[in-house]
Amino acid sequence: MATTSEPAAGHEQGLQARAIGFWGALAMSVAAMGPLLGALGVAPLIVGEAGFSAPFIFVICWIAMVAVALTIGRFTRLLPGAASIYSYVAHGLGERLGFLTGWLSFSYYVLFVPLLMTAFGIYAEAAAADVFGISVTWWIWSLLGMAIVFGLAVTGIALSMRIDLALAVIADGFLLLVSAVIIAKVIGDGAFTLEPLAPTNAPGDFTGLSLAIAFGVLIFLGFEQSFVLGEETTDPKGNVPKAIYSSLALVGFVLFLSTFALVLGFGERGMVRLGDLLASEGTPWFALVRERIGSGWVDVLQVMIVFSILSNTIASTNSVTRIQYGMGRAHALPRQFGWTRARERTPYVAIVVTTAVAVAITLIPGLVWSPVATFAFLGFGVGFAAAVSFILINIAALWYAPRAGDGAPAWRSYAVPVVAIVILIPVVYTSFYPSPGYPLKWAPWVAIGWLALGVVYLLWREHRHEKIDVDYTFGEGRGEPPAPTTPTPA
Numbered sequence: 001m002a003t004t005s006e007p008a009a010g011h012e013q014g015l016q017a018r019a020i021g022f023w024g025a026l027a028m029s030v031a032a033m034g035p036l037l038g039a040l041g042v043a044p045l046i047v048g049e050a051g052f053s054a055p056f057i058f059v060i061c062w063i064a065m066v067a068v069a070l071t072i073g074r075f076t077r078l079l080p081g082a083a084s085i086y087s088y089v090a091h092g093l094g095e096r097l098g099f100l101t102g103w104l105s106f107s108y109y110v111l112f113v114p115l116l117m118t119a120f121g122i123y124a125e126a127a128a129a130d131v132f133g134i135s136v137t138w139w140i141w142s143l144l145g146m147a148i149v150f151g152l153a154v155t156g157i158a159l160s161m162r163i164d165l166a167l168a169v170i171a172d173g174f175l176l177l178v179s180a181v182i183i184a185k186v187i188g189d190g191a192f193t194l195e196p197l198a199p200t201n202a203p204g205d206f207t208g209l210s211l212a213i214a215f216g217v218l219i220f221l222g223f224e225q226s227f228v229l230g231e232e233t234t235d236p237k238g239n240v241p242k243a244i245y246s247s248l249a250l251v252g253f254v255l256f257l258s259t260f261a262l263v264l265g266f267g268e269r270g271m272v273r274l275g276d277l278l279a280s281e282g283t284p285w286f287a288l289v290r291e292r293i294g295s296g297w298v299d300v301l302q303v304m305i306v307f308s309i310l311s312n313t314i315a316s317t318n319s320v321t322r323i324q325y326g327m328g329r330a331h332a333l334p335r336q337f338g339w340t341r342a343r344e345r346t347p348y349v350a351i352v353v354t355t356a357v358a359v360a361i362t363l364i365p366g367l368v369w370s371p372v373a374t375f376a377f378l379g380f381g382v383g384f385a386a387a388v389s390f391i392l393i394n395i396a397a398l399w400y401a402p403r404a405g406d407g408a409p410a411w412r413s414y415a416v417p418v419v420a421i422v423i424l425i426p427v428v429y430t431s432f433y434p435s436p437g438y439p440l441k442w443a444p445w446v447a448i449g450w451l452a453l454g455v456v457y458l459l460w461r462e463h464r465h466e467k468i469d470v471d472y473t474f475g476e477g478r479g480e481p482p483a484p485t486t487p488t489p490a
Helices: 022-033 035-078 085-093 095-132 138-155 157-188 206-218 225-229 236-266 268-281 285-292 295-329 348-368 371-403 410-430 440-463 470-474
Strands: none
Touching: 022 035, 022 157, 022 225, 022 236, 022 295, 035 085, 035 095, 035 157, 035 206, 035 236, 035 268, 035 285, 035 295, 035 371, 035 410, 085 095, 085 371, 095 138, 095 295, 095 348, 095 371, 095 440, 138 157, 138 295, 138 348, 157 236, 157 285, 157 295, 206 371, 206 410, 225 236, 225 295, 236 268, 236 285, 268 285, 285 295, 295 348, 348 371, 371 410, 371 440
């Protein structure tokens, strides 16, 4: 006879219901995208591949992410009782592929936190030395940043999102100001042109185009992270989709303007120098701001990037811990992940585990290789896992959405998913060819190994007749968690 286990008294109390509204959800998506880090660290990589036509490639990738967001938004309306990647893919391609897509995307969210911890250490070490004359190694800064994030995550989502919103407004507002000033300087010099919006200088070979698009997709990642806030947001069916769309529009504009300012600031003849500065200084932005505006602005920019990455890490930590919390409640992970603190109603077990895993993934490869190599490795793996997950979501939409009977036009059912798939395929291609060299070449294989582990885990659960109710994981209805079952002995 099947048996059930009773809930752990005092632990499985759920998250704090309706703790934040639209602005809190928007803060998570905006902060998770990390516009300032994207502008300084990723946009130059797009320029390195696309040259003076980098803004054109950026717009192409922006279109792809809007298509992904429209697909997710439509699934949210078609499947109002659920809000998970598992649910979307399962309804289109079956429960097994749904589970494996959710499993793969889980690795993307888990790796995002150590990726940001590493970036925080790199930029904080540089800012402390250059601006304040303080010499502290990167990994100490990483641990300090994670301690702040841990404290906020345990304290509660409302405070975390208020701080996130404040940091995002300050840091991203400064990026917008710097970009506008640089463009104004270019206009004043009589050198303004719309040529970067043309594909004239875009890569002609498929490999170069794939690399440019891969970096273009990477710069947008994080916009969808507010989907985990279904339990803690007022009107989740309205506020969460609005937050996703709004973050793509707002952050997309800021990143577009900064990429446009970057190529205009150096000019078409300065693309080689931009690449040299990227290799020697890590970003060409500091040299550009110093020459176009002044060295004092560079000091502020260095401090702002640290604040921006901290904001990004706060959002991403809150996101992945809620995914783990939901998986614990659905018994896809040990049930302890679904435990919450009595007063704050925060998933403290998930927060502790996330912090420990992030510290290990940050420090071990960071000290064995280097923090820069670790950042590149994690970013490469995150981009691959996210691209594959988004492609599967859109394939599922092609199968499911046209049969949904919601009266949507044909272009919404077919054209939108196809556009996203076509633009995202080069990201997967570039993960393998041409070889990015050691250690980056192993990043997609680590993701594939994780996926293979998910296959084994799924087959093991099926053999034991143990159902994983992943729809419950991110749904709105939060009654008692589903009880795990064990098979009846033969």
